[in-house]
Amino acid sequence: MIDLLFIVLTLVFFAMNVAFAYGCNSLMGSKS
Amino acid sequence: MPVWLTGNAVAQWALYSAILLLTAKPVGTYMYRVFNGNRTFLSPVLRPLEAGIYRLSRVDEHEEMPWYIYLLAILLFSMVGLLITYLIERTQQWDGSFFNPQHFPNVPAALAWNSAASFTTNTNWQNYGGESTMSYLTQMLGLATHNWMSSATGIVAAVALVRGLARRSAAGIGSFWVDLVRCCVYVLLPMLFVFTLFLVWQGVPQNFSAYTVAHTVQGSVQTIAQGPVATQEAIKELGTNGGGFFNANSSHPYENPTPLTDFVELLTIFLLGSGLVYMFGRWVGNTRQGWALWAAMFVLFSAGFFAAVSFEQNGNHLIASKAHVQTVATSTQPGGNMEGKEVRFGITDSALFATITTDASCGAINAWHDSFTPLGGLVPLTNMATGEVIFGGVGAGLYGMLMYAILAVFIAGLMVGRTPEYLGKKVESFEIKMASIALLISPANILFFSALAVVGAWGTASILNPGPHGLSEILYAFTSQNANNGSAFAGLTTNTNFYNITGGIAMLIGRFLFLTPLLAIGGSMARKKTVAAGLGTFPTDGATFSVLLIAVIVIVAALTFVPAYSLGPILEQLLLNAGKAF
Numbered sequence: 001m002i003d004l005l006f007i008v009l010t011l012v013f014f015a016m017n018v019a020f021a022y023g024c025n026s027l028m029g030s031k032s
Numbered sequence: 033m034p035v036w037l038t039g040n041a042v043a044q045w046a047l048y049s050a051i052l053l054l055t056a057k058p059v060g061t062y063m064y065r066v067f068n069g070n071r072t073f074l075s076p077v078l079r080p081l082e083a084g085i086y087r088l089s090r091v092d093e094h095e096e097m098p099w100y101i102y103l104l105a106i107l108l109f110s111m112v113g114l115l116i117t118y119l120i121e122r123t124q125q126w127d128g129s130f131f132n133p134q135h136f137p138n139v140p141a142a143l144a145w146n147s148a149a150s151f152t153t154n155t156n157w158q159n160y161g162g163e164s165t166m167s168y169l170t171q172m173l174g175l176a177t178h179n180w181m182s183s184a185t186g187i188v189a190a191v192a193l194v195r196g197l198a199r200r201s202a203a204g205i206g207s208f209w210v211d212l213v214r215c216c217v218y219v220l221l222p223m224l225f226v227f228t229l230f231l232v233w234q235g236v237p238q239n240f241s242a243y244t245v246a247h248t249v250q251g252s253v254q255t256i257a258q259g260p261v262a263t264q265e266a267i268k269e270l271g272t273n274g275g276g277f278f279n280a281n282s283s284h285p286y287e288n289p290t291p292l293t294d295f296v297e298l299l300t301i302f303l304l305g306s307g308l309v310y311m312f313g314r315w316v317g318n319t320r321q322g323w324a325l326w327a328a329m330f331v332l333f334s335a336g337f338f339a340a341v342s343f344e345q346n347g348n349h350l351i352a353s354k355a356h357v358q359t360v361a362t363s364t365q366p367g368g369n370m371e372g373k374e375v376r377f378g379i380t381d382s383a384l385f386a387t388i389t390t391d392a393s394c395g396a397i398n399a400w401h402d403s404f405t406p407l408g409g410l411v412p413l414t415n416m417a418t419g420e421v422i423f424g425g426v427g428a429g430l431y432g433m434l435m436y437a438i439l440a441v442f443i444a445g446l447m448v449g450r451t452p453e454y455l456g457k458k459v460e461s462f463e464i465k466m467a468s469i470a471l472l473i474s475p476a477n478i479l480f481f482s483a484l485a486v487v488g489a490w491g492t493a494s495i496l497n498p499g500p501h502g503l504s505e506i507l508y509a510f511t512s513q514n515a516n517n518g519s520a521f522a523g524l525t526t527n528t529n530f531y532n533i534t535g536g537i538a539m540l541i542g543r544f545l546f547l548t549p550l551l552a553i554g555g556s557m558a559r560k561k562t563v564a565a566g567l568g569t570f571p572t573d574g575a576t577f578s579v580l581l582i583a584v585i586v587i588v589a590a591l592t593f594v595p596a597y598s599l600g601p602i603l604e605q606l607l608l609n610a611g612k613a614f
Contacts, residue, residue: 003122004386006145007115008248014111017544018104024469024552025247 060310099555275397372403
């Protein structure tokens with residue numbers, strides 16, 4: 001059970017990092 | 033010569049600097065050829081291996097990735113690596129007698145996750161003693177493998193950013209998989225092969241034997257740990273990883289047995305970082321661009337070393353006031369503050385190691401930074417707080433320095449009222465936004481977790497020394513983890529659920545969240561056209577730019593962290609001057 005928690009924590013972090021990268025890329029696409 | 037400086041310090045700094053300077057061009061040129069897919073003197077031997085890996089993994093050698101695909105590949109590769117390492121640690125009790133002759137149990141969950149995050153991010157922060165916790169299989173397959181992969185990941189991230197800065201009107205910044213393979217095959221493999229054999233020659237063990245039980249002449253029993261040390265030791269320095277096979281790290285005679293190994297270990301910490309800076313200049317078509325960054329790094333390194341060595345040589349006046357304690361250097365003893373230092377290395381070599389290991393994101397140590405004088409300990413702390421851009425971690429130092437370079441041209445542009453340019457490309461609002469985000473991530477990461485640690489017993493219960501020194505210990509821990517350094521101030525018990533989890537998150541943020549906006553800058557710059565230099569163009573290939581760069585780094589680091597340092601090492605030094613020690 002505890003292992004599952006740490007695996008989920010890892011997945012959540014990397015998913016957030018991907019979302020952050022998506023936001024940066026959107027910002028680049030919107031530049032004038 | 034003043035009491036706080038010795039001829040030994042000047043001589044070691046001069047010798048080290050001269051050799052580092054001489055290696056920058058050949059190493060940088062070699063890496064330039066490797067990452068451009070050019071033939072090198074090792075190609076006849078290594079090209080079949082490279083091509084075989086591509087065929088086996090179905091990687092297209094000519095693929096080009098946009099920056100976000102490049103980043104996604106890094107994230108995916110690192111995430112899978114982290115999870116595999118976690119599972120290796122959590123199952124090591126079944127490794128068998130050959131790979132786990134000491135029959136170590138599985139690593140506890142929180143510690144295993146912290147260690148997996150640590151080695152994935154090139155931090156190598158260790159909340160455990162390697163020789164008493166990890167099986168040989170875990171050390172080799174989980175940890176040493178990550179030493180390779182995390183180093184290569186840092187290097188190729190810098191290569192991608194450099195490619196983005198050098199290209200014109202391009203959509204891609206290379207292929208992560210191709211860069212990774214070339215880095216491992218052409219850069220790390222041959223260098224580590226030679227370095228490992230050198231270490232074995234000097235006396236570093238490389239075996240799978242169970243620990244030797246020795247009976248001393250006094251009649252006590254001593255357990256002598258050993259194992260596959262040399263292979264991990266080599267990548268520990270060359271890859272600026274820093275995680276020791278033994279808890280005592282490079283002060284242990286099996287990791288660092290001779291004065292020669294000590295010097296070569298120091299040299300290898302900066303070797304690739306220094307070469308990468310030359311590679312950058314070569315790649316953008318003007319080696320002076322690289323030398324301008326190199327000079328700024330060298331000045332900051334030298335300033336840090338002489339500050340650290342003088343504080344340590346000056347020592348602790350409370351100890352010096354005791355008549356029977358010799359604190360002035362003589363031909364037979366080093367003087368100064370020798371607490372926490374290996375007598376083989378003395379003041380100079382300990383200060384040199386502490387400066388270099390924290391300029392880079394290495395984290396290997398040959399002395400206990402916790403035992404440095406308050407201001408002596410402030411030097412490694414400040415080095416890490418700059419983002420370790422002083423030659424830096426392999427790759428990470430260069431991409432961090434390029435972030436400061438973009439900020440520096442922006443500030444110069446503001447001063448002269450012109451659109452800033454770097455390497456013939458206009459630096460616009462997107463790049464500044466990304467550089468600002470990258471700049472803010474590190475202090476937010478460090479200060480948030482440090483603040484969290486000092487407001488509750490979950491953090492403060494781990495402090496060994498109360499008062500300002502305790503705050504320094506916490507600040508150092510999160511600064512080290514954010515900067516992916518891994519050296520510890522010691523004195524702080526960090527193998528707790530709180531420090532294992534918050535530390536793991538801080539390391540992941542410091543590595544991957546910091547890298548994201550920088551690769552975005554690479555992608556954005558690659559798409560731009562170059563413009564001809566005009567009268568309003570601020571030259572970035574000369575001494576003026578180096579000075580501006582140093583000023584930006586010092587001001588940014590100082591403005592961000594001075595309030596926290598005032599309550600930690602600075603207050604501790606003032607109290608020490610008043611006669612109170614912690």
